Amino acid sequence: MKRVLSVDIGSTWTKAALFDVGSQTPAALRRAAVPTTQDDLFEGVARVARELLDLPAEAPLAPALDDAPLYACSSAKGGLSIAAIGIVPDLTARVARLAAASAGGRIAAHHSYRLGTREVAALESEQPDIVLFCGGTDGGNESYVRANARALSGSALAATILYAGNASMRDEVSGILRGKRLVVVANAMPEVGALDIEPARQAIRGIYLESIVKGRGLGRVRELCAADIRPTPLAVFDLVGMLASAGREWSDTLVIDMGGATTDIYSHTTAFHGEEGWVLRGIREPALTRTVEGDLGLRVSARSAWHTGEQYISQRLGGDHAAGALGEWVERAARQTSVLPASPEERMFDDLLAEACLHHALRRHAGTVEEAYTASGKVRVQKGKDLRGVRRIVASGGFLARRGMRGSTGSASPVLRALAMARAHVDERTGAASLLPEAPEVLTDRQYLFPLLGNIAAAYPHGAAEIAAACLANAHLALPPDSTEGHDHA
Numbered sequence: 001m002k003r004v005l006s007v008d009i010g011s012t013w014t015k016a017a018l019f020d021v022g023s024q025t026p027a028a029l030r031r032a033a034v035p036t037t038q039d040d041l042f043e044g045v046a047r048v049a050r051e052l053l054d055l056p057a058e059a060p061l062a063p064a065l066d067d068a069p070l071y072a073c074s075s076a077k078g079g080l081s082i083a084a085i086g087i088v089p090d091l092t093a094r095v096a097r098l099a100a101a102s103a104g105g106r107i108a109a110h111h112s113y114r115l116g117t118r119e120v121a122a123l124e125s126e127q128p129d130i131v132l133f134c135g136g137t138d139g140g141n142e143s144y145v146r147a148n149a150r151a152l153s154g155s156a157l158a159a160t161i162l163y164a165g166n167a168s169m170r171d172e173v174s175g176i177l178r179g180k181r182l183v184v185v186a187n188a189m190p191e192v193g194a195l196d197i198e199p200a201r202q203a204i205r206g207i208y209l210e211s212i213v214k215g216r217g218l219g220r221v222r223e224l225c226a227a228d229i230r231p232t233p234l235a236v237f238d239l240v241g242m243l244a245s246a247g248r249e250w251s252d253t254l255v256i257d258m259g260g261a262t263t264d265i266y267s268h269t270t271a272f273h274g275e276e277g278w279v280l281r282g283i284r285e286p287a288l289t290r291t292v293e294g295d296l297g298l299r300v301s302a303r304s305a306w307h308t309g310e311q312y313i314s315q316r317l318g319g320d321h322a323a324g325a326l327g328e329w330v331e332r333a334a335r336q337t338s339v340l341p342a343s344p345e346e347r348m349f350d351d352l353l354a355e356a357c358l359h360h361a362l363r364r365h366a367g368t369v370e371e372a373y374t375a376s377g378k379v380r381v382q383k384g385k386d387l388r389g390v391r392r393i394v395a396s397g398g399f400l401a402r403r404g405m406r407g408s409t410g411s412a413s414p415v416l417r418a419l420a421m422a423r424a425h426v427d428e429r430t431g432a433a434s435l436l437p438e439a440p441e442v443l444t445d446r447q448y449l450f451p452l453l454g455n456i457a458a459a460y461p462h463g464a465a466e467i468a469a470a471c472l473a474n475a476h477l478a479l480p481p482d483s484t485e486g487h488d489h490a
Contacts, residue, residue: 003029003067004460005052006452007045008232009074009221012036012338014044017452018052018068021463028449028467042217045072061224069226071455073235074218080208080231083128083159084110087135087144090282090383092165095189096134099164099197101290103204104234105130106262108294114144115151124156130207131159132200133173136166138190145169149176160207164188164200183207193283205230227459233257233290235454236396237266239464241288242457244268246465254387254437255394255450256361256415258354260299260337263361266290271367271385278369278380285385291365296357298350298399299337306330309356312421316352326352351414354399358418363425363434370432382435390437393419394472396445415442443472 002022008015015033020026032051037044046061053064061070082105086093089112100107108128111119123131131152135145145166152161153176160181163173167187174184183206185199209228222229236257243250250268257264271285272278295304306313306327317323322345329349333339341347367384395401395415423436449471457464 004226004456005049005065005068005070006455007048007070007072007221008235008451008455009041009045009072009218010036010232011075014041014048015448015452016045016048016052017447017449019453019456019460019463019467021456021460021467026460026463026466028447028471031447031449038216040217041074042220045217045221065224065226069459070224071227071459072221072225073230073232073451073455075232080105080130080204081108081126081128082106082130082132082204083108083123083126084132085115085134085148086110086112087141088112091192092134092136092189094283095195095197096132096164097291098195098285098289099134099188099200100130100132100204101233101292102197102237102286102288103201104208104231104237105204106233106292106294115148120151120155127157128159129211130204131157131161132204133161133163134165134188134200136169136187137192138167138187140166142166142169146172146176149173153177153179160211162200162203162207164197164203189283195283195286197286205234227455230455232451233264233292235451235457236264237288237290237454239450239454239457239468240266240268242461243465243468244288246461250392250465252389253392253394254365254390254440255396256358256400257450258357258361258397258400259297261297261301262292262294263296263357264290264292265361265365267365267385267387267390269385269387269389272382273386273389275380277378278382280382282383285367289365289385291361293357293361293364296361298353298357299333299339302330302334302353305353305357308360309353312356312359313352315421316355322349325349350399355414355418355421358415359422362419362422362436366422366434366436368427368432368434370427370430383432384435386435388435388438390440393437393440393442394445394450395442396448396450398448401444401446401448413442445472447471 001020004019004021006017013033014036017031018029020029030052032048034044034047049061082100084096084100086096093112097110108126163184170184183203185203188197188200240255252269255266268288272280295301295308326349341350366387369380369382372379372381426433453464453468
């Protein structure tokens with residue numbers, strides 16, 4: 001037996017699991033969770049570690065971790081906040097968002113073209129951890145890059161600025177931003193439609209370790225870990241990619257991680273198939289992508305989710321008088337983020353809000369197709385990523401862990417209901433339809449092990465893949481009381 005300990009430090013709960021990765025049949029051995037110790041994150045980690053390793057209180061951890069190496073991720077303090085800046089929304093701004101999201105960041109803001117006074121003020125108000133500054137192909141646009149560098153230079157931003165734009169502007173941008181914390185990497189889009197986001201992703205991880213993993217005890221946690229602490233979404237991102245490489249049955253998979261503040265979607269599938277009569281407009285996205293929707297959540301973002309999903313919810317209610325009571329539930333959930341539904345009506349309200357989050361998050365993650373006419377005749381124009389080939393949807397996070405398969409009244413899966421309505425939606429103005437999964441199987445990560453398995457995926461790919469497959473098929477490890485709503489990612 002080879003034991004490893006994995007911990008996910010969230011804003012509300014610190015979750016952990018002890019895994020056996022050395023046996024012929026790798027398995028999750030034990031699971032524990034405690035409320036996150038906000039003032040000193042190390043204390044919460046120490047508590048779950050001692051519980052899983054059967055150590056007495058105050059016992060030193062280091063000797064025990066020799067036989068059970070520790071891996072950790074964290075979304076404490078709301079996760080890694082990134083503002084993405086580009087020029088043309090369909091190109092460089094999109095590239096910036098892809099790079100930020102794939103590195104585990106939460107997109108706090110994104111701006112295109114020239115930064116004005118209003119945009120700079122919005123950035124200053126948000127105060128992201130990182131400003132990902134893209135723009136221009138190599139040898140391309142210079143004027144917008146120069147203007148945006150000057151706008152950032154004159155701002156009150158304390159963030160690290162990561163420049164991943166036009167290579168010919170690197171020296172000038174470095175000079176303009178010499179008074180700021182600046183990191184310069186290769187252009188994320190050196191040619192139109194050509195992506196090179198890995199240097200930016202690596203730099204974001206480095207900034208996370210040097211700037212974000214400080215204070216509140218995370219430094220002490222890092223000293224005990226067998227590998228660097230990572231943002232929690234990056235752990236899930238890496239696991240989805242690793243599963244895809246582990247077996248063909250996982251090559252077309254979509255993972256939904258819905259919580260109180262955001263709805264994150266990860267997918268691994270071919271982005272563009274090049275079918276006859278189809279053309280791609282914009283960039284060809286990578287097979288593995290992530291989107292994070294900060295206005296779609298069940299607690300912290302309940303008000304914005306209700307506003308965004310108003311039309312969907314109204315359609316589902318069919319003019320039912322419950323709309324007023326639903327509004328009262330939304331206000332209560334936003335004010336008291338730890339509240340749990342206590343009646344059938346409140347559970348129905350949570351279902352409706354969750355469906356609205358799923359509906360819009362799926363549509364935003366998916367690409368679209370619409371008909372257009374050219375000199376050669378009618379073509380179908382694709383923008384974004386084609387998800388029609390996705391065969392598996394994994395429902396993760398607190399709400400979906402409990403109700404990914406059935407709604408509160410035993411009705412159809414909230415995931416499939418939201419997906420069906422999203423597939424039926426057609427843009428009235430353009431006629432565009434979303435390229436969403438057509439006949440997926442829905443699996444549920446009932447134990448919420450995906451982030452914990454993501455921590456160990458690089459070191460133990462076979463074990464992580466085997467346990468992930470088993471945890472989706474079985475639910476023999478119970479979640480701690482009241483933690484099933486407690487997905488923490490922001």
